[in-house]
Amino acid sequence: MKNFFKLLNFELNRVMKLLIILMGFTFIVQLVGVFVSKNNYLTQVEMLQQNDGSSVSQVLQTIGYFSFDRVVNSLFFIGPIMICVAAILFYVFLIWYRDWFGKNTFVYRLLMLPTERINLFFAKLTTIVLATLSLVGFQLIAIQIEMLVMRWTVPGEYVMEVTLRQLIEFNKILLLIVPNQFELFMSFYGAGILTVVILFTAILLERSYRLKGALIGGTFVVVANLLVILPLILNETIFHSFLYNGEVLLIILALGVIVLAGSIWLSKRLLDKKIRV
Amino acid sequence: MNIQFNNRDPVYIQVIQHFKLQIAKGFLESGDVIPSRRELASQLKINPNTAQRAYKEMEEEGLIKTEKNQPSKVTHDQDVLRGVRNELIDEAVSQFVDSVKSINVPLEDAMKLIETHYKEKGDYND
Amino acid sequence: MIEVKDIVKRFGRKTVLDQVSFTAEKGQITCLIGVNGMGKTTIMNAIMKLTPLQAGEILVDGEKVKKDTFEKIVFIPDATIMLPHFTIEMAMEFMKDFYQNWNQRRADDMLAFFKLNRKDKIASLSKGNTAKVNLLLGLAVDADYILMDEPFSGIDIFSREQIAEVFTSHLIEDRGVLITTHEIGDIEHLIDKVVLLNDGKIQKEFMTEDVRESEGKSVIDVLREVFVQ
Numbered sequence: 001m002k003n004f005f006k007l008l009n010f011e012l013n014r015v016m017k018l019l020i021i022l023m024g025f026t027f028i029v030q031l032v033g034v035f036v037s038k039n040n041y042l043t044q045v046e047m048l049q050q051n052d053g054s055s056v057s058q059v060l061q062t063i064g065y066f067s068f069d070r071v072v073n074s075l076f077f078i079g080p081i082m083i084c085v086a087a088i089l090f091y092v093f094l095i096w097y098r099d100w101f102g103k104n105t106f107v108y109r110l111l112m113l114p115t116e117r118i119n120l121f122f123a124k125l126t127t128i129v130l131a132t133l134s135l136v137g138f139q140l141i142a143i144q145i146e147m148l149v150m151r152w153t154v155p156g157e158y159v160m161e162v163t164l165r166q167l168i169e170f171n172k173i174l175l176l177i178v179p180n181q182f183e184l185f186m187s188f189y190g191a192g193i194l195t196v197v198i199l200f201t202a203i204l205l206e207r208s209y210r211l212k213g214a215l216i217g218g219t220f221v222v223v224a225n226l227l228v229i230l231p232l233i234l235n236e237t238i239f240h241s242f243l244y245n246g247e248v249l250l251i252i253l254a255l256g257v258i259v260l261a262g263s264i265w266l267s268k269r270l271l272d273k274k275i276r277v
Numbered sequence: 278m279n280i281q282f283n284n285r286d287p288v289y290i291q292v293i294q295h296f297k298l299q300i301a302k303g304f305l306e307s308g309d310v311i312p313s314r315r316e317l318a319s320q321l322k323i324n325p326n327t328a329q330r331a332y333k334e335m336e337e338e339g340l341i342k343t344e345k346n347q348p349s350k351v352t353h354d355q356d357v358l359r360g361v362r363n364e365l366i367d368e369a370v371s372q373f374v375d376s377v378k379s380i381n382v383p384l385e386d387a388m389k390l391i392e393t394h395y396k397e398k399g400d401y402n403d
Numbered sequence: 404m405i406e407v408k409d410i411v412k413r414f415g416r417k418t419v420l421d422q423v424s425f426t427a428e429k430g431q432i433t434c435l436i437g438v439n440g441m442g443k444t445t446i447m448n449a450i451m452k453l454t455p456l457q458a459g460e461i462l463v464d465g466e467k468v469k470k471d472t473f474e475k476i477v478f479i480p481d482a483t484i485m486l487p488h489f490t491i492e493m494a495m496e497f498m499k500d501f502y503q504n505w506n507q508r509r510a511d512d513m514l515a516f517f518k519l520n521r522k523d524k525i526a527s528l529s530k531g532n533t534a535k536v537n538l539l540l541g542l543a544v545d546a547d548y549i550l551m552d553e554p555f556s557g558i559d560i561f562s563r564e565q566i567a568e569v570f571t572s573h574l575i576e577d578r579g580v581l582i583t584t585h586e587i588g589d590i591e592h593l594i595d596k597v598v599l600l601n602d603g604k605i606q607k608e609f610m611t612e613d614v615r616e617s618e619g620k621s622v623i624d625v626l627r628e629v630f631v632q
Contacts (some may be wrong), residue, residue, distance in 0.1 A: 001499065006500050006501065010497075061523070102486070102487070103483065103485055103487045103526065104483040104485060104486065104487050104525070105480075105482060105484055105524075106484060106485065106486055107484075108453065108478070108480055108484040109484045109485060111451075111452070111453055112451055112453070112473050112478060113501045113502075114470050114471060114472075114473040114474045114501065114502060114503070115470055115501065116470055116471075190575075271451075273452075273455060274455050275453070275454070275455075276453070276516065277448060277453040277454065277455050282592055283621075284591055284592075284615075284620070284622065284623065285615060285620060285621045285624070286615055286621050287612045287615040287616045288592050288611075288612065288615070289612060290616070307611040313575060315572075315573060318571045318572075319568065319572050321571075321592070322567060322568065322571050322592065323571060323592045323593065324432060324570070324571065324594065324595060325571065325575075326430065326431065326432075326537065326595055327577050327592070327612065330612070360406075368528075371561030384615050
């Protein structure tokens, strides 16, 4: 256990730079997004006032209030989130492969540490989870700051206040990264963790059997995922919604746990007996 | 201390030979402290096991003595030390005789040659 | 004792190790010599469980290699296996973190002996110094057995001499050492035992002093007999 935390600490230090870059990038681009949205809106306001001589209430009637929702729906806001998601997905692979393909083959050292090798797996998995959560957490803080900036720069009479909760409810992508119900949150992140575990196992298959392993790994990913959502597919097709959604979800949960356990077991075996440097 | 080892004779025998030479030349005298096994190994750049073996052989031959928790010393036994010198001289002469005999040099010629060469090179060598 | 028993390793259709068996004892320096090919490194990797075998087993002091075994057997490969952006100090810190048997005093001694600077980044080191850091990180673990893959290859003569000196010092004494090399010349006098590997098979296993004594042959002589036919 002590070694797990040492390894985790070590992996977190390695990912820190990337996280800081991603956070900085997200914040800056989203801030730019705030100014672009604000400028667009205020330009419209100005045009209406100058050309048509509209009053504030007339302006509001024509183009509506300025709410943070406008910012959230722009590419400046969504883009960085997409890039963060892509970066994490990329890192799922990088976190293993760089130990084999770096300038120095660090995987020798890692595999020869006097600790259970599965600790490497768990340390890397936890790193991915914590990295994701810290990006999400940062995003929530960043939104607050961005809203503050909006309030400073847009005249109060045009601003419609929205809470973070409302913002999330009305935006599909935000809803995906921070589900507003506990069960939803757990199942989204549970599914996320399961996906990462399955991908890790596929990576270890490839690292153990190389080309042949890549094919097995690819098959493994497809089969494992199919297995988990199989109840959903069957219920929709063959059984014509014989089961309630809750029941299907329970079966999916059970299958998910089984696939998770199986995947971890296979990874442990591969690390202990089959892995190659 | 430096020895040029050859690769075909056991290293431990070459180490013993080296010590015998030192004794015969008088560089090592009775009661002198000799390096520890580990020191010897690193001085001569040989395996510590080999140094160990050489010392063991030398102890058995009575060349050196090791008392508990004391550094090894050259023996006080003068007979043994003289023996070493005689053994080396004997070996050298017998080698020389073998070579000259094999090319049929008569004893007298050989003696003369020895005398000339000996004088040319001075009384002492290194 | 490290016991390698009938190990078989195939890469695809190519058999790299064919029923290879030999032992390396504690307190001895055993040298694995092969003129060509990868067999030697594969054996080292197999001992450390860094590559799977098709058959056979490897025991260290009578036990299969498990996590605790890595405290008593260390492997020093011929390439650096620390992160390039680490300084020597950070690398030592890392080792200290994970190995109970890490001996910092010994590490400091070697740092001084090799004249290395603890603030230097590993990526910035010369080949010779990289090899020395490698050696330091391995030897500073108080392990019973040390595996070294080609410790002398591709480095300058002075570094070679310094590394050879390590073999005759207290750093190695009483431990079991298994090293691979293809240039025996440098270390002929240092080794106790030779294991000759050719075409994936063990050709001969002998004690160096024994063949010198009973047959009057140098290690090279024996190699010549085995390999040049």
